[in-house]
Amino acid sequence: MRFGLFGTGPWAQLTQGPALARHPGVDLVGVWGRRPDAARELAGHLGTRAYEDADALIADCDAVAIALPPDVQAPLAVRAARAGRHLLLDKPLATTVPAAREVAEAAQASGVASVVFFTLHFTPETAAWLAEQGTKDGWVNGRAEWFAGIFAPGSDSPYASSPWRRERGGLWDIGPHALSVLLPPLGDVTGLDAVGAARGPGDMVHLTLRHVSGASSTVTVSLGVPPQASSMTAVLRGTPGIVTLPDRDDPGHVAAFAAAVDALERAARTGDPHPCDVRFALRVTEILAAAEERLGD
Known part of the structure; x- marks a missing residue:
């Protein structure tokens, strides 16, 4: 499966990037980040190329792995889903219900597979x-x-x-x-x-x-x-x-993320949704947003 990695921060450097680069079933096509210099540096460490345009990387891959803040992740995931790319996302899916719902609706409309990395479910x-x-x-x-x-x-x-x-x-x-x-x-x-x-x-x-x-x-x-x-x-x-x-083993995040890659591949191949898909992540966002409302934020 050809993956594009979106994000260049600590989570991309320490977990998602290494897991994708080492996975025998993954072709890591490239890295995109909001900071081009950081994208070039991370791509060099991972043995792949940096992309200056996010949509160009989406066009070149089968699936996206996103290691970005939730409210940056959500609209990018919508673009990827609408382009027919499978989604390997992080939690929370978004910090607003409309943004999370848009991801879930885009994934459903395109028929793409999705897995959200709730770590404990992959350890x-x-x-x-x-x-x-x-x-x-x-x-x-x-x-x-x-x-x-x-x-x-x-x-x-x-x-x-x-x-x-x-x-x-x-x-x-x-x-x-x-x-x-x-x-x-x-x-x-x-x-x-x-x-x-x-x-x-x-x-x-x-x-x-x-x-x-x-x-x-x-x-x-x-x-x-x-x-x-x-x-x-x-x-x-x-x-x-x-x-x-x-x-749980610590540190075990790289191995756990590799298991999430496997889960996305199975969901894409079989058509069977994973329990930790974007619909589940949407419900989590709805509950957290309700809690935040109770707090008066």
Whole structure:
């Protein structure tokens, strides 16, 4: 599958680019970025060419992999889908419902395959756990807590200077991961009026959700806790007992993204949609937007 890589930031450099360049089933056609110098530099590291025009790269590939801020990603994904290119996107799909819906509608109209990189669904340990819990009935409650120190004083994270993360906070950066864990086993929310939200210190946000299964769940996310307070936890309770999301290998993002490439190839070849496609990502955006509205943002 001929891929075009869109984006030149840390995520493209550390995860998407290496995964695509090393994948035996991928021909990495080229790189496009908003900064031409950065695109040339990254293309050189990856052994491919830099494109100055995004539409020219879209025209030369079968699929696009996008490592750009969500509200830059969405319109670019629409252009790619309308050109008949398969979509390997990042979360969140967009930070507004209309933008996310436009991507989903463009993908459906063109019949292209799509996969959105909800990391835990492509990491072996957590993917197996999620698949297993989805086969069980009787869940009554879920809890997901994601605490990261990206914005803590002295952080050396390559994402600490990300403008969109600074603006939107943990709700939009980590919230999609949390929802991707809770929605498959517990079911969709009963409606956007079933979403509650409250603020904590800094960018911390607490969510409450009611699910169509009858279960309830809570989510807490933050990018600004002290490093020693960082953790990632998800717990389900119900008739099957109490189960906890297993630890995942770290760093494992390159291997996980390669698994997402495989998933897109299967979806494109078989026509069977992947559970983490743009329609699922649209629903995640709808829930997060409802939460943001409750917060008064």
